[in-house]
Amino acid sequence: MTTTQTTAPEAPRGDAATKPYSLIGIPAPTGRALATGGGALAVVSTFLAWTWTSEFPGDLTVYGYPGGLQVLVLIGGALTALFGLASYGVKGLRALTPGSADSALKLAALGTFVTTWYTIIAISVQLGGLVNLEPGGYVAAAAGLATALGALSLPYERPETEPGDPDDSGWEKFRHSARNAATVFKAGFTTGPVAPPRALPAYAEILVIVVALALGLTVFTYGIGTEYDELFVGFLITTGFAFAAVAKAGLVSRVSALTAKHRNVTLVGAFVAAAAFPFTQSDDQYATIGVYILIFATVALGLNIVVGLAGLLDLGYVAFLGVGAYTAAMVSGSPSSPFDIHLPFWASALLGAAVAMVFGVIIGAPTLRLRGDYLAIVTLGFGEIFRITVLNMDGTSGPDITNGSNGISSIPNLNILGFDFGEEHSIAGFAIGRFANYFLLMLLITLVVVIVFRRSSDSRIGRAWIAIREDETAALAMGINGFRVKLIAFALGAALAGLAGTVQAHVTYTVTPEQYQFAHVVPPNSAFLLAAVVLGGMGTISGPLVGAALLYLIPAKLQFLGDYQLFAFGLALVLLMRFRPEGLIPNRRRQLEFHEETEAPTVLSKAGA
The missing domain is CATH 1.10.3470 (ABC transporter involved in vitamin B12 uptake, BtuC)
Incomplete structure (x- = not known):
């Protein structure tokens, strides 16, 4: 009896760096199509009426004009469709995912599903059953299911670290190991591996920072101005999954690198954006x-x-x-x-x-x-x-x-x-x-x-x-x-x-x-x-x-929960600390501290007779 030892062929870099596996057995290409199509269908559904009565907050009875929670589903669906197209390598959209396109698509799709079905359930509970849904509501529910199936069928991958250079020694080897540790993170609300950034002109980098600050001001203004409880809960769901998806896509790391490079511009821009907040309020x-x-x-x-x-x-x-x-x-x-x-x-x-x-x-x-x-x-x-x-x-x-x-x-x-x-x-x-x-x-x-x-x-x-x-x-x-x-x-x-x-x-x-x-x-x-x-x-x-x-x-927005306010708040903190132990905006040192245990996957050998 002889024993042979074989190793798997070298896998390509990027999203297929290691052998993936799906949670529900659907092939990955089918999953991408489901998630991308579900996101596009969710966008379409927001232009339809979801219920026949305006008793549900936000007035979801209007055709052609999304309102209330439909706006959040529209954002989630659009983000899912964009990441889905980027995963197919569509020209002009690949820049949206310098990190892991599949991981970003998965989180965006799950966010769309949760927000959509949260809205459907809230309508049914408040108005007294699914009979109060209009065709747009059923279309949205189907779109949410499609995105969920697509997300679950996408492969779960453990990203591979950058291969080491045998000629590296001393400080260069330390720098190399630090880069490896910085690009290998656990699944969840952590950033994905980021490809080397393309050099941009200085004015373009500053423009990216300005857009990021404007987007942050818009999100904060929308969240602080939510008019009713259901909308704020939906806002938390959409924002949480969207941030996780953008982080997995590698965009957060890119913007962080630019802000570190232009620290003074970022400081002045953040101050101007914050100073503009009172002027966005009517009272x-x-x-x-x-x-x-x-x-x-x-x-x-x-x-x-x-x-x-x-x-x-x-x-x-x-x-x-x-x-x-x-x-x-x-x-x-x-x-x-x-x-x-x-x-x-x-x-x-x-x-x-x-x-x-x-x-x-x-x-x-x-x-x-x-x-x-x-x-x-x-x-x-x-x-x-x-x-x-x-x-x-x-x-x-x-x-x-x-x-x-x-x-x-x-x-x-x-x-x-x-x-x-x-x-x-x-x-x-x-x-x-x-x-x-x-x-x-x-x-x-x-x-x-x-x-x-x-x-x-x-x-x-x-x-x-x-x-x-x-x-x-x-x-x-x-x-x-x-x-x-x-x-x-x-x-x-x-x-x-x-x-x-x-x-x-x-x-x-x-x-x-x-x-x-x-x-x-x-x-x-x-x-x-x-x-x-x-x-x-x-x-x-x-x-x-x-x-x-x-x-x-x-806590200011969760007062409607009454005695369950602190329970929901504590649960949110537990989840955040579980999936983001280094903090929402950590420095590189703490990222390495919390993820230094993550190692590159090893290739298992097989013995045969």
């Missing part, structure tokens, strides 16, 4: 959510210095926001303040940041010699001590400074150089209300925090923070003063939180101890701040901003 309703998102995001970015860069787990960070807010409230001229002081905003902002920094030093000096869980417990205790202290400063249990549970109320609106933030103003023909005024002011504060974060992370002290985070023992052995470096991070993060708190005090009119708990239904609080940093992407600028926006917007 001040959604600007209210916008300004609170900015406050939450700014504080999360400050926490990112402590957690993301220095690696210090701070569970009482929201207390520094409270220190800044109480400081500003006491010197704002409020009748509830024990001090008869009314400072201009620039003075109160600097004072709030300075007082918060002092508290950061006071708390950090005796505690930052601790590490890990011990430091987390101490900072958690500081947060509770702050809340209990301001609660007891009511003139009965302690000195009369903070009015106890009543807090400091009737905080006046800001007036900077004659511009009253509490009044409506007309700018370029657009009516800008109170919360829109504070939104623009908070945007300036956010810009300051972003610049501080960026300059700090790129500085010598920023490199020391990263060294401490990665391995404190090794950093100390290299001569880094760990205690001093960590204290600077703690103080700087506290100052940025205090700066945001000075604006929060004027926005909310009242500051009370209940606003600064570790865990509270309404953010910001320490738990939500930490979740925003981890969910968005530790050590990055845009990550905490996106994470904070999601963590504030989703």
Whole structure:
């Protein structure tokens, strides 16, 4: 008996890099045709009436004009059809999938199916059965089933790493292995392998960045302005699957590379796009959510210095926001303040940041010699001590400074150089209300925090923070003063939180101890701040901003769930952390950390007699 060992022939690169397999046994070409055709049919169905009555929100009774949830199905179907055509190599569309075309098609098709059938089920439940569907609804249901079958029949592939160069050695070999690890990810909501980008002119690269920012502003404006509950749930489904599909296609990696190359252009463009948000609103309703998102995001970015860069787990960070807010409230001229002081905003902002920094030093000096869980417990205790202290400063249990549970109320609106933030103003023909005024002011504060974060992370002290985070023992052995470096991070993060708190005090009119708990239904609080940093992407600028926006917007829009609100929210977090553990917008280092266990598939040998 002889034993022979054979190896499979070398597979082509790209989507067919390794041997695929289908979940339901339908051949892959048939699956692509089903998914692509189903996406196109879904687009057609949105121009038909889905129900005969306008009692379902969005008025899905109109022919030739998609409305409500039909718009989301239209987007999902169009994305599915485009990725499907790109998978066939259609000229001009292949550029849409520099990564994995089949993986992008699969996720887009599944998103179309889920959104379509969610709408069909919602219509049936709310109106009382499938009998309330018009022909367009049945066409949409069939299109959704076709996309689902097509998605399930597409092969699941483990992408192959780039072949190693035997002549590589030293640093080049390390760079090569890093590229391999960066292009091999687990299936799910992670980016696919990205082909080498084609060189574009500088103006074209900037144009791509502008389009990406405009698209982000459009998605955010649409999500924050959803008029009814069913539409927001559909928006979450469509956005989640669309982002995953675009990431798998490799477009997210391409845009990230361009933004890293043109950092200043990206920063200015993002600021302009955010500043345009109030001008897209017809009233001040959604600007209210916008300004609170900015406050939450700014504080999360400050926490990112402590957690993301220095690696210090701070569970009482929201207390520094409270220190800044109480400081500003006491010197704002409020009748509830024990001090008869009314400072201009620039003075109160600097004072709030300075007082918060002092508290950061006071708390950090005796505690930052601790590490890990011990430091987390101490900072958690500081947060509770702050809340209990301001609660007891009511003139009965302690000195009369903070009015106890009543807090400091009737905080006046800001007036900077004659511009009253509490009044409506007309700018370029657009009516800008109170919360829109504070939104623009908070945007300036956010810009300051972003610049501080960026300059700090790129500085010598920023490199020391990263060294401490990665391995404190090794950093100390290299001569880094760990205690001093960590204290600077703690103080700087506290100052940025205090700066945001000075604006929060004027926005909310009242500051009370209940606003600064570790865990509270309404953010910001320490738990939500930490979740925003981890969910968005530790050590990055845009990550905490996106994470904070999601963590504030989703609970605000899920209030219709009542007692199940936190359950649905927690489930969403579990899914996101399962499929995107490195965060929505991670840096390359964390991508490698979470995916370093993924290896290239091995070729199995077969023994024969």
